[in-house]
Amino acid sequence: MNNVVMYNIDWTLLISLVLIGLGVILFYLKINMKICEPNEILIFSGKKRKLKSGEVVGYRIIRGGMGLRTPILEKVSRLSLSSIPLSIKIEDALSNGMIPINLAAIAHVKIASREGNGLENAVERLLGKSSTEIETIARSTVEGILRGVLATFTPEEANYRRIDFEKNVYDKAKGELANLGFTLDSVKIEELNDTQGYLEAVGRQRNAMVQRDARIKEAESEAEAKIVEATSKKKAADVEFQSQVAIEEFEAGFRNRKAQLKEKTHTIEAVAEYASKIEELKQQDTLEGIKMNVNMKKFNAEIVIPAEAEKKASEMKAIGKASFLKEQGVAMADAVKKMRAEWENGESKELFMLHILPNIVESVSKVIGDNLKVDKLVVMGNGGIPSHVGDVTSSVITFLEQIKCATGIDLTNIVGDKKSLPMKKELD
Numbered sequence: 001m002n003n004v005v006m007y008n009i010d011w012t013l014l015i016s017l018v019l020i021g022l023g024v025i026l027f028y029l030k031i032n033m034k035i036c037e038p039n040e041i042l043i044f045s046g047k048k049r050k051l052k053s054g055e056v057v058g059y060r061i062i063r064g065g066m067g068l069r070t071p072i073l074e075k076v077s078r079l080s081l082s083s084i085p086l087s088i089k090i091e092d093a094l095s096n097g098m099i100p101i102n103l104a105a106i107a108h109v110k111i112a113s114r115e116g117n118g119l120e121n122a123v124e125r126l127l128g129k130s131s132t133e134i135e136t137i138a139r140s141t142v143e144g145i146l147r148g149v150l151a152t153f154t155p156e157e158a159n160y161r162r163i164d165f166e167k168n169v170y171d172k173a174k175g176e177l178a179n180l181g182f183t184l185d186s187v188k189i190e191e192l193n194d195t196q197g198y199l200e201a202v203g204r205q206r207n208a209m210v211q212r213d214a215r216i217k218e219a220e221s222e223a224e225a226k227i228v229e230a231t232s233k234k235k236a237a238d239v240e241f242q243s244q245v246a247i248e249e250f251e252a253g254f255r256n257r258k259a260q261l262k263e264k265t266h267t268i269e270a271v272a273e274y275a276s277k278i279e280e281l282k283q284q285d286t287l288e289g290i291k292m293n294v295n296m297k298k299f300n301a302e303i304v305i306p307a308e309a310e311k312k313a314s315e316m317k318a319i320g321k322a323s324f325l326k327e328q329g330v331a332m333a334d335a336v337k338k339m340r341a342e343w344e345n346g347e348s349k350e351l352f353m354l355h356i357l358p359n360i361v362e363s364v365s366k367v368i369g370d371n372l373k374v375d376k377l378v379v380m381g382n383g384g385i386p387s388h389v390g391d392v393t394s395s396v397i398t399f400l401e402q403i404k405c406a407t408g409i410d411l412t413n414i415v416g417d418k419k420s421l422p423m424k425k426e427l428d
Contacts, residue, residue, distance in 0.1 A: 046074035101194050111181060121180060142173055
């Protein structure tokens with residue numbers, strides 16, 4: 001029981017400590033967390049830091065956002081960046097020529113908001129001052145610059161050249177105010193007058209000059225109008241005369257132009273007719289050329305090309321015949337070589353003689369037939385072989401012996417060794 005109670009007391013203490021811690025943190029943040037509005041800057045003074053230029057300062061600046069102040073070590077100050085309107089009225093300010101001028105102007109300035117553009121000067125010179133004091137500093141500075149610039153202008157120049165006057169004031173005041181920590185937005189001259197009537201006198205003088213110039217211009221305009229009227233009448237007469245002359249010249253030119261056009265028309269017609277004839281001749285010439293070309297092609301197709309083809313065929317036939325004769329000669333040469341080799345070996349002599357034997361017999365028979373004519377055969381004697389038959393037989397035997405002596409081939413032995421039928425087939 002006691003253990004349960006102690007457990008609950010521990011949780012309660014823990015939650016209480018957490019809540020107290022959160023409260024302390026929130027209280028610390030509320031006191032030390034500083035929020036910077038968009039139209040102001042916060043300066044945390046106390047801690048040192050180094051600027052981009054290398055200079056060490058004892059403050060840090062926040063422009064917009066928030067920053068946490070270190071308790072005891074830092075102090076927070078604010079500077080407003082809102083525009084400060086300065087309504088400036090200057091009396092009896094001396095202009096160029098020692099003429100006193102009353103001047104009314106309005107300027108808009110604000111505290112510099114960027115480092116390098118005068119913010120460091122604002123922190124050093126304006127921190128801790130009230131808005132009235134800051135406005136007084138800016139007003140006195142701009143007023144002094146206005147007086148200085150006005151001293152370089154005459155009243156007429158300051159009045160009629162206000163843009164140049166305002167530009168000079170702006171250029172001089174911008175640098176002076178930057179040194180004090182201000183930024184000049186604009187400066188305008190609202191009023192410029194004097195108590196001695198100088199500007200009024202100048203105005204009357206200028207008004208008189210303007211009226212004089214106006215009268216002169218009016219007289220000049222009337223004179224110019226009369227001159228212009230007379231000139232216009234003269235120009236009108238000249239124009240009328242020139243118009244009449246132009247009409248006459250136009251009519252003459254028209255007639256001349258008409259004659260030229262007529263002549264040109266005849267010329268063009270003649271040229272066209274001549275050109276037509278020339279074109280016709282060209283067409284005929286072209287047609288003749290086409291006909292000649294066709295006849296040439298026909299001649300080539302009917303005569304030249306067949307002749308060339310026949311010539312080429314003859315050349316091919318001649319080449320083929322020459323090739324055939326060449327091959328036949330080569331074959332015959334090879335055959336002669338083989339026959340010679342066989343003849344030298346003695347293997348084909350007998351075959352050759354058997355091959356030419358019928359021709360020899362035919363030749364001998366023809367000789368005998370031509371020289372021996374038998375009209376009537378009478379057998380006389382004792383019944384033996386007649387003498388003229390013996391003469392023929394002896395002639396044959398003599399012929400065979402002569403062949404044997406000339407060639408070394410004995411035909412009687414060859415004929416005796418071979419049978420008639422096989423020899424006939426071999427010879428065939």
